[in-house]
Amino acid sequence: MKTVALLLSSLMLAATAHANEPAAAPAKPDLGKGGTISSQVCAACHTADGSRGSPANPILQGQHAEYLAKQLAEFKSGKRKNAVMSGMAAPLSEEDMRNVAAFYASKTAKPGFAKNKDSVALGEKIYRGGIAERNVPACAGCHGPTGSGIPAQYPRIGGQHGDYVEAQMTAFRAGSRANGPMMMTIAAKMNDKEIKAVSDYIAGLR
Numbered sequence: 532m533k534t535v536a537l538l539l540s541s542l543m544l545a546a547t548a549h550a551n552e553p554a555a556a557p558a559k560p561d562l563g564k565g566g567t568i569s570s571q572v573c574a575a576c577h578t579a580d581g582s583r584g585s586p587a588n589p590i591l592q593g594q595h596a597e598y599l600a601k602q603l604a605e606f607k608s609g610k611r612k613n614a615v616m617s618g619m620a621a622p623l624s625e626e627d628m629r630n631v632a633a634f635y636a637s638k639t640a641k642p643g644f645a646k647n648k649d650s651v652a653l654g655e656k657i658y659r660g661g662i663a664e665r666n667v668p669a670c671a672g673c674h675g676p677t678g679s680g681i682p683a684q685y686p687r688i689g690g691q692h693g694d695y696v697e698a699q700m701t702a703f704r705a706g707s708r709a710n711g712p713m714m715m716t717i718a719a720k721m722n723d724k725e726i727k728a729v730s731d732y733i734a735g736l737r
Contacts, residue, residue, distance in 0.1 A: 558626065560596070560629045560630050560632070560633030560634075561630050561633075562630070562633055562634050562637055564627075564630045565630035565631040565632070565633055565634025565635075566634050568623070568627055568630060568631040568634070569581065569631055569634055569635070572619055572623075572631075573591075573619070573631065576588045576615070577589070577591050580592060580635075580638055581594075581635040581638060582638070582640075582641060583641055583643070583692075586692040586693070586694035586695060587692075587694060587695060587698070588692075588695065589691060589692065589695050590640060590643075590690065590691055590692060590695075591635040591638075592635060592638040592639065592640040592641070593635075593636065593638055593639055593640030593687055594632075594635055594636060594640075594686060594687050595636060595680060595681075595682040595683065595686060595687060596629070596632040596633045596635070596636035596682070597632075597682045597683035598632075598680070598682065598683055598684075598685075598686045598687075599628075599631075599632035599635060599636065600625075600628045600629050600632040601683065602710075603620045603623060603628040603631075603632065604620075604625070604628060605710050606619070606620040607620040607621055607623065607628075610709075610710050611708065611709075611710040612707065612708070612709075640687070640690055641690070642690050642737045643689075643690035643691065643692070643693075643734045643735060643736075643737075644734060644735045645693070645731045645732055645734050645735035646693065646731055646734070647727075647728075647731050650724075650727065650728035650731055650732070651728075651731070651732055651735075653724075653725070653728040653729075653732075654728035654729045654730075654731055654732025654733070655732050657669075657670065657721075657725055657728065657729040657732075658670040658671055658729055658732055658733065658736075659671050659676075662720070662721070662725065665720040665721075666720065667717055667720050667721060668717065670688075670729065670733070673685045673713075674686075674687075674688050674689075675689075677689050677736055677737060678690065678691070678733060678736040678737075688733050688736070689733065689736035689737055690733075690734065690735075690736060690737055691733060691734060692734060693730045693731040693733065693734035694730075696729075696730035696733050696734070697726055697727055697730035697731075700714075700718045700721070700726045700729075700730060701718070701723075701726060703715045703717075703718040703719075704718035704719050704721065704726070
């Protein structure tokens, strides 16, 4: 009995020591592997380096790696709904996602521009000051004065395609994009004209 007790005590001490060991840090992203994934999986819609492709698809150059990896994981899990992206993300491992996200984040995004001169003033007003009477906060509060965002929490949106931003805002409002509760609440208080104006203004931010 004494031998068994000593053995159990030793096992418990070993388990406790192992539990107290710091978790191994994730491997540093491999930009080369990320570039390969980009060219083989992503390029058809996002171009090989994530630059200014179709306005229907987001510009990935310069986007925060943490944010991109989070979105890929949520496409894969189904938390963010998109038939095309769910299929593309499905075979990617967590390491693949970190690698390709780091690859796009390492690029410098090219500047964009607003297309509608008539709505720039309204777009700027909403972006910088919100809509006070409906408790819509200023976009700059989370995404920054130039749209640079905050890694992991808020994406870089400055220079993003206006058409893409508008589509995402509309999806948040409709509830068809449900992986951003704060954005769903904000977009629900905005009309089409306001969403279009601020989306176009964002396209020209730099």
